[in-house]
Amino acid sequence: MYRYDEFDHAFVRERVDQFRDQVNRRVSGEITEDQFKPLRLMNGVYLQLHAYMLRVAVPYGTLSSRQMRKLAHIARVYDKGYGHFTTRQNIQYNWPKLVDTPTILSELAEVEMHAIQTSGNCIRNVTADHFAGVASDEVADPRPYAEILRQWSSIHPEFSFLPRKFKIALTGADRDRAAIQTHDIGLHLKRDDTGALGFAVYIGGGQGRTPMVAKKIRDFLPENELLAYTTAILRVYNLHGRRDNKYKARIKILVHETGTEELTAQIEAEWAKLKGGDLELPKKDIEAISAYFAMPDLPERSDGWALLAAEKRRDADFSAWVAQNVVAHKHPDYGIVTISLKPIGGIPGDASDEQMERVADIAESLSQDEIRVTHEQNLVLPHVALGDLREVYDRLVEAELATANNNLITDIIACPGLDYCALANARSIPIAQDISRRFGSPARQQQIGELKIKISGCINACGHHHVGHIGILGVEKKGAELYQLTLGGSADNETAIGEIVGRGFEPDKITDAVETVVETYLGLRDNADETFIETYRRVGAQPFKTALYGEPSKAA
Secondary structure (H helix, E strand, O other): OOOOOHHHHHHHHHHHHHHHHHHHHHHOOOOOHHHHHHHHHOOOEEEOOOOEEEEEOOHHHEEEHHHHHHHHHHHHHHOOOEEEEOOOOOEEEOOOOHHHHHHHHHHHHHOOOOOOOOOOOOEOOOEEOOOOOOEOOEOOOOHHHHHHHHHHHOOOOOOOOOOOOEOEEEEOEOOOOOOHHHOOEEEEEEEOOOOOEEEEEEEOOEOOOOOEOOEEEEEEEEHHHHHHHHHHHHHHHHHHOOOOOHHHOOHHHHHHHHOHHHHHHHHHHHHHHHOOOOOOOOHHHHHHHHHOOOOOOOOOOOOHHHHHHHHHHHOHHHHHHHHHHEEEEOOOOEEEEEEOOOOOOOOOOEEEHHHHHHHHHHHHHHOOOEEEEOOOOOEEEEEEEHHHHHHHHHHHHHOOOOOOOOOOOOOOEEOOHHHOOOOOOOOOHHHHHHHHHHOOOHHHHHHHOOOOEEEEOOOOOOOOHHHOOEEEEEEEEOOEEEEEEEEOOEOOOOOEOOEEOOOOEOOOOHHHHHHHHHHHHHHHOOOOOOOHHHHHHHHOOHHHHHHHHOOOOOOO
16 A cells, blocks of 8 residues: 655645635635635535535545544544545545634544545546455556556646546456546556556546547557656647536547547647656656555465355355455455445445444454445455455444445445535435335345446436446426436446436336336346346347336437
């Protein structure tokens, strides 16, 4: 895990002192809210419906136990006893007092954390595969490159005031777990025929009111050219991106209007000017950063296989949790544990201060002091010996964090919606809770299999509804909340935007509509192993539209 150097420490401390002065001037009335707005956004402070909100960066989703304990402390002392983990691998606090935010940032700095570039028209928190460095299917760990991009992009003088926010994601495995094709830049770390490391480069992905899947513009970029090529992309975007209309300002619109071929040519021409210059990454620098992310020295635990098998035979609930929430680690004696933050009927992504403390304790003693945050609003323990899984499970049960629903229908992504957000048109949380309760039976979830539901309370799509197998978008119609259903979205190697199936549903009918879709799928699938998305791709939308509306229907 990366440790701050002297520059990092000084930089973050100076930003805290600067922001404390800005807050004091706002509270005293020396500056107006309009004058204060760009200053607070640079430090991750938003103004929501009821209070200020603070968004804290968790670069590439990696945390230590010490950092998690600090997050718990902040929730307990400065908020209402919980935090909300987001689809950007960040954490949000929904109720801090403005006067407390500089102190919160000061406390975060004590554990090498901050809220810089979690908002504003800049390069946002760089995200990565939450199994990075440990997944058995990984080619190489993408986090060192994410850290390099973090250092390079922090208050970058050329890219601090872009036409719009800019998001970068990386994966280093054949299976994309970082949703790279939904980002402004997506990077797939791979090896060429000689074994050299480099990146497939995608640009122009995004959701919101104009969802688009990113286009691949380079199949292999040598690793030492990462910063030069990224700079070329951003320079072209900064030059041509719309600044007169924020709805058309993202790079996805530039790709669409200019054309992939023409834009790629401009990027390549800009890159040609930069190649071999100051932005070329020396091998020694890559190796130095990579050393921070080296696999911990994991002791052999071959006894774990027999212990695990015995416990699975003894306890069906434990066996179900292992099957659903534990995946293979690079070391055969270890597993990767997903901690679900989606209890049946709960609020997706929320964790109490006590739960955060419990996770920190478990990670410290049983997961090499490391925790990950996923873009699907869960947590991960990346290094758990198979023989320790029983103890981890028992401790998660005590913390009410042992729901065995990873990748199942109740593992729902949802934005805060109208309960918190000033931009929202409809509530997301109550809909997620209702669907979770409806499908909460473990037997029914297993019968349905892998199915991803994603819910957004407005067209900004913070709940990623466009790429849900079942997506739900809250809209406002004649002063009332209405929910639009999309089907067939995905955010993996075959990224796709879901299709709107027809007119919207009232709040008390949307869960019934989801049930109709699920029952239709169960009746259509070829066998029990065919997933929802596989069935949808095979049969198309029409059978679902007919089941929902009785006949083909135009979109609401």
